[in-house]
Amino acid sequence: MTVKAYAALLRGINVGGSRKLPMAELRPLLDGLGLGDVRTHLQSGNAVFTSEATDEDALAARVSEAIEGHFGFDVQVLVRDGAYLKAVADACPFPAASLEGKQLHITYYSEPVDASRLDTIDRAAFLPEEFRLGDRALYLYAPDGLGRSKLGEVLARPALLKGVTATTRNWNTVAKLVELTQELDHG
Numbered sequence: 338m339t340v341k342a343y344a345a346l347l348r349g350i351n352v353g354g355s356r357k358l359p360m361a362e363l364r365p366l367l368d369g370l371g372l373g374d375v376r377t378h379l380q381s382g383n384a385v386f387t388s389e390a391t392d393e394d395a396l397a398a399r400v401s402e403a404i405e406g407h408f409g410f411d412v413q414v415l416v417r418d419g420a421y422l423k424a425v426a427d428a429c430p431f432p433a434a435s436l437e438g439k440q441l442h443i444t445y446y447s448e449p450v451d452a453s454r455l456d457t458i459d460r461a462a463f464l465p466e467e468f469r470l471g472d473r474a475l476y477l478y479a480p481d482g483l484g485r486s487k488l489g490e491v492l493a494r495p496a497l498l499k500g501v502t503a504t505t506r507n508w509n510t511v512a513k514l515v516e517l518t519q520e521l522d523h524g
Contacts, residue, residue: 340373340387342419342521344514345400346445347382347412348504358382358408366403374521378513382412383506385517393417413502415445419518421472426515430469431478438509439482444475444492447502454497463488475503483507 345367350358360377363384367375372386390396397416404412425443426433433441452470460467466488467478479486483505491497493505506514 342518345384346415350382441508442477444505446473
């Protein structure tokens with residue numbers, strides 16, 4: 338079987354002092370699931386690993402179940418392979434190379450999101466902030482960063498994405514996850 342590199346994107350952990358999930362504890366937990374070459378990035382819930390498994394949803398469910406069993410709380414997890422992460426980064430409609438990492442974000446979705454879900458957003462009202470849909474992803478340009486983004490607030494409303502798991506990473510993290518998964522795929 339072919340071994341592929343994946344990233345696990347954990348949603349809503351280690352934010353504001355709640356739902357503590359130390360990366361030093363996550364690594365051995367993932368190792369214990371039989372995942373290889375486990376590495377974590379930052380404290381915001383990013384792990385990369387290798388696996389022979391090909392079902393990203395099944396991998397995400399295994400990781401989520403292991404986290405709940407070990408830490409005692411539910412964490413939504415998206416697993417994406419390195420090729421997908423690279424393709425999404427390469428398809429960025431904004432000039433990533435000329436922007437600061439905090440100005441550009443990708444929200445990864447658990448499934449494709451129909452553009453009609455976002456039709457109620459008055460895009461002109463939020464300029465110079467902008468967004469574009471991609472492959473199970475949304476690109477957000479927020480010149481003052483996500484913390485000050487009014488458009489980011491609107492895009493994160495639960496009613497807008499009902500039934501879809503979404504988790505956002507800034508461009509620096511996006512680029513690092515692409516790099517780490519590429520290293521594992523070619524290592």
